């Protein structure tokens with residue numbers, strides 16, 4: 001039977017103090033329910049004494065409480081020279097009506113004197129008085145000993161005296177905070193072991209990541225006897241952030257055999273991370289351990305070969321155990337094996353030694369030199385494999401475009417007009433459109449040209465567009481690359497890439513490829529990267545792209 005550790009999530013409080021992160025009231029309620037559904041033991045919801053939004057949040061959860069997690073309100077000890085029962089902050093904590101409250105207290109004599117500007121004895125009294133008041137109110141009390149590890153180093157006896165004051169007043173947890181995030185794991189372990197030996201009250205760890213050690217420090221604390229780990233989803237928080245619970249949890253469960261209620265949900269961890277990422281509106285970080293898009297991505301030919309034989313050769317855990325997936329990246333660095341594996345994962349029946357595989361390899365090398373990147377543009381990769389297959393008949397042929405953009409002296413913005421010509425079968429089709437910008441006009445024009453032949457293209461949405469200077473190894477200056485992500489009802493989004501010496505031509509390549517894929521997906525030719533095949537198309541022409549015999553499935 002493994003050790004039991006409880007997880008204390010502070011995404012909604014410490015996490016929301018991270019740069020660029022702001023949650024609306026509705027977001028906060030939604031996140032609290034997700035964290036509860038994930039069986040984190042404590043969900044710290046906010047600081048009711050500090051802002052009305054947090055007070056509204058606690059009010060909302062009074063009428064519809066969490067299922068299992070202990071909702072926790074956060075605040076500070078009473079002010080110096082005041083009385084707990086008259087302290088507005090403590091009374092806001094009581095009014096929040098949560099089963100648990102966390103209050104922070106200064107545990108470093110330097111902070112008491114410089115920030116609180118009170119005596120060391122009064123600070124102890126503030127801890128005793130505040131904890132006692134909240135206990136009288138029937139709350140579970142977590143004392144967050146702020147700057148505990150700095151205090152422990154500077155004035156060991158005083159830091160311990162702060163914990164003793166809380167313990168005597170009935171605190172349920174002594175949470176030791178590495179508030180400045182600069183302590184190393186050895187010092188954390190030593191201090192936690194000292195506290196665990198001295199007190200019968202259970203100990204928690206609250207680590208910040210300033211030395212990139214918050215997760216390591218949390219694990220060191222658990223090994224030294226801590227039984228509660230505080231942290232945030234994706235490690236959001238002040239400055240560099242807090243201990244990332246998405247790393248703490250799998251490390252504890254998979255590596256240390258620790259028992260956590262949230263451990264039951266380990267296979268949903270990547271989903272949780274991505275959901276919170278989306279709600280925080282931050283750019284996804286592919287390098288997050290366990291849950292990032294790159295966590296199980298293999299690129300080098302040797303690695304790909306070995307992983308195909310046995311994933312344990314280059315993976316520390318099974319990606320499925322944390323709800324993530326293995327990825328084989330496609331690039332000129334990859335060997336033929338990775339390209340064949342990738343193509344097969346997309347549903348192509350490709351032989352390792354086939355001339356098609358050779359041609360795909362050759363084209364990837366050539367195109368990457370021109371600035372195309374296929375690693376995260378699987379749509380373009382799938383098209384490339386099709387185009388290297390002799391039996392492939394493209395559903396249309398992009399022929400020409402014309403774009404005009406102008407801004408007049410009296411106008412604030414610009415106006416763009418575009419026309420596009422494509423060939424479908426033997427027929428030349430043309431579309432014209434005005435747009436908010438040249439790319440927008442071009443996109444509308446080419447789609448307008450194609451819609452008579454492929455009416456469903458009307459329902460394709462461009463969900464993301466980015467342009468950047470292509471990474472090219474040689475040459476005096478790079479091409480411009482454009483990446484487009486598109487989606488359609490009932491389909492996973494797909495991404496295509498274009499690269500050319502000018503932005504609009506790069507956009508034309510990525511756009512026409514994106515629409516070609518939309519037609520193929522609809523016809524069921526390229527299933528694995530999106531749209532499920534339809535039964536009986538709504539246009540005669542849509543079935544003109546019969547799957548080539550050599551990749552029928």
Ligand SMILES: [Zn+2]
Nearest residue numbers: 014179206208
């Ligand atoms: Zn903190």
